Amino acid sequence: MARLNKSLQNHTSIALVYFVLAAGLGCVLRFFRVLEIPVTYKFIVHAHSHVALLGWVYLALTTLLYKLYLSRAEVEKKYRNIFWFTQLTIVGMLLTFPFQGYAIFSIIFSTLFLFASYWFTWFFFKNVPVEYNHKQSLKCAKLALMYLLLSSLGPWALGAIMNTLGAASIWYRLAIYFYLHFIYNGWMIMALVAVFLYILDKQNISLSEKAFKIFFWKINLGIILSFLLSTLFTQxxxxxxxxxxxGAFLQLWAFYDLFKFMSVEWTSIKRKFSNFFRNVIKVIGVLWLIKMILQLLSSIPYFANLATTYLDFTVGYLHLTFLGVVTISLFLFLDYFKLIFINRKRFLIYVLGFILSELLIFFKAIVSWQSATLFSEYYFILAVTSLLVLVAVLGVLLSSFKLSRT
Known part of the structure; x- marks a missing residue:
């Protein structure tokens, strides 16, 4: 088991390497408005998003799911085969997207990644020990993987749409939004909920079966219906x-149910979890609440049009979800299971960089909305805040390398 944990620590370190690379590409994008950088902006955007979502988040989540449910199933060799095949696809995307954008080789590696995700999902469903079948967390984990499969319909549809209707068609954007919605709100959020419920269950803190069923149906029906918010640009x-x-309201209601449950169990949680764990859970809760309130607001025609017209609102929302809710949750959970080590000062630097960049992105959106003028040093300051995130993530990676060697 100790050898397996070392192996999973190494896998998590690889995921962090991808995060560092994604953060570095993000800095290139931010400094593009400040310095003369000889790259194609659009190509770097594609590389940045793919490495962030598929390199960092996907690998971190699948490593957690393996550790939680499959580490005692004696399937380590099969898992390693899937893991290294996945690395081939991600490295392939990393080496092609920055130089050619969407073209033959990047599309090949992206497609191979879809097959890697199908392989992992099949592997997971086949090998989860029966002892976990009644666990609430496993139901969330399995549905998260189903959302991952569902999201892949978007990329598959893009090829057909490009060959028939073209990139200017609304169906092209709908296919991309379908993919992003079910990746962000389905796969990522449900997988994180699964890990959180697993942690609570290990401390004998769990929802009643009735309460869980209500929560489960609310959040999942909400995820499915709220996809329609991604279609509102078509008016x-x-x-x-x-x-x-x-759909947005149901997700908010499910969050309230979970919050109420946590409030009732807070005395037990205080006794069984560290101050750091509890404080970070509060931060995640606040960020998740903000995310869902913004999502609910986007169902109002005025705000839906606002998000469509001023894309910085959408960019800010996506970064709030990715850098805030998802990444901070991953940092906490990976640290809890000792797959990485989170230095508290570096964590605070990350949070500072994240908050400042979010404020600046939404500030630009509001300035554009109000037809005002940005201050002259805006893009330079935004780029510097991106460096804070990069430095913090690099620090986490270096700490994790040390952890895997001890």
Missing amino acids: PAVFYYILGGV
Whole structure:
């Protein structure tokens, strides 16, 4: 078991390497407006997003799912095969997207990654020990993987749309938004909920079966219906706004149920978890609440049009989810299971960089909305805040290398 944990620590370190690379590419994008950088901006955007979502988050989540549910199933060799095949696809994307954008080789590696995700999902469902079948967390984990599969319909559809309707078609954007919605709100959020419920269950803190079923149906029906919010740029019938709003409201309601449960169990949580764990959970809760309130607001036609017209609102929302809710949760959970080591000062630097960049992104969106003028040093300051995130993540990576060697 100790050898396996070392192996998983190494895998997590590889995920962090991808995060460092994604953060570095993000800095290139930010400094693009400050310095003369001889790159194609659009190509770097593609590389940045793919390495962040598929290198950092996907690998971190699948490593956690393996550790939690499969580490005693004696399937380590099969898992290693899947892991290294996945690395081939991610490195392939890293070496092609920055230089050619969406072209033959980057598309090949992206497609191979889809097959890698199908392979892992099949492997997971086949090998989870029966002792976990009644666990609430496993139900969330399995559904998270189903959302991952569902999201892949978006990339598959893109090829057909490009060959028939073209990139200017609304169906092209809808396919991308379908993919992003079910990756962010389905796969990532449900997988994190699964890990959190697993941690609580190990401390004998769990929802009643009735309460879990209500929470489970609310959040998942909400995830499915709220996809309609991603279609509002087409200005559809009012019915779509209402259903999308119902989806956003159901997710907010599910969050309230979880919050109420945590409040009741807080005495036990205080006794069984460290101050750091409890404080970070509070931060994640606040960020998740903000995310869902913004999502609910986007069901109102005025705000939906605002997000469509001023894309910095959408960029800020996506970064809030990725750098805030998802990444901070991953840092906490990976640290809890001793797969990485989070130095508290470096964590604070990361949070500072994240908060400052979010404030600046939303500030630019508001300035554009109000037809005002940005201050002259805006892009330079935004680029510097990105460096804070890069430095913090690099620090986490170096600490994790030391952990894996001890």
